Amino acid sequence: MPVKEAREHSTDQAAVTDLIRKAILDGDFAPNQRMVEADLCAQYDASRSAVRAALHELTAQGLVERIQNRGARVRSVSLDEAVEITEVRMVVEGLCAAKAAQKVTDAEIEELTALREELTTSVAAGDVFGYSRANQLLHKRVREISAQRSADEILERLRGQLVRHQFKLSMHPGRMSVSLPEHVAIIDAVCARDPERAEAAMRQHLASVTAALADVAEARQG
Structure with a gap:
């Protein structure tokens, strides 16, 4: 992948991560709500790879969790x-x-x-x-x-x-x-x-x- 394209791809992922993170913090997504990749792609006009990378990062941050065979959802903190x-x-x-x-x-x-x-x-x-x-x-x-x-x-x-x-x-x-x-x-x-x-x-x-x-x-x- 050319350097310019790689930078644009990286920036896209970072922007999607920030947007989804803000939506979670603002309460736009409820605790335990499923994070469907196709829906997020449409909502944020993002590629599937960018959304997948964003969910991976948000999982590392403790805001999202992955459930086996059920995909990702907003993590609820007890x-x-x-x-x-x-x-x-x-x-x-x-x-x-x-x-x-x-x-x-x-x-x-x-x-x-x-x-x-x-x-x-x-x-x-x-x-x-x-x-x-x-x-x-x-x-x-x-x-x-x-x-x-x-x-x-x-x-x-x-x-x-x-x-x-x-x-x-x-x-x-x-x-x-x-x-x-x-x-x-x-x-x-x-x-x-x-x-x-x-x-x-x-x-x-x-x-x-x-x-x-x-x-x-x-x-x-x-």
Whole structure:
């Protein structure tokens, strides 16, 4: 295959992977929904080989699973697994928070301060969706500021697997008022350039998330 064609083929595969991944994270595909290659080819105007490669990559990322004789489907993450993933996040994101506190610039402190105000305003207005967006942005920015590439790659994969549980958690009554002071503590510690306090605040927040996941599951069963 000529080099130019190979590059185009590779780019096509990457684009299809990104599109399907985004659709899964956005909830366009439900847990346990079958991922039929022919349908995906038509939906994304992609070749069968590109779709097959995308599903292979998404399987490696934990978003898709292959069932013998039944093809691929969106993987459903159990509560127990969600708790385990959050416990891993507690360690890795704690590291990122500490590194972010060491590396944060004055401009980034201004950005985090504005994000703090956005979180507070969303809670005051009862804006669950706005709060959820700001919450995700905070965790993303802490990872980016930390400049820990390996940790960021790990956390991005874990985030994809947890996205549905996180959405259910954000919709749970009273959850915003509980998590707001935890997020504020993370921001304040990073902006104070205090690595130990930043790591402790992040770990405390994610320990709270672990407990809340179990509470939400119990409430739904009840």
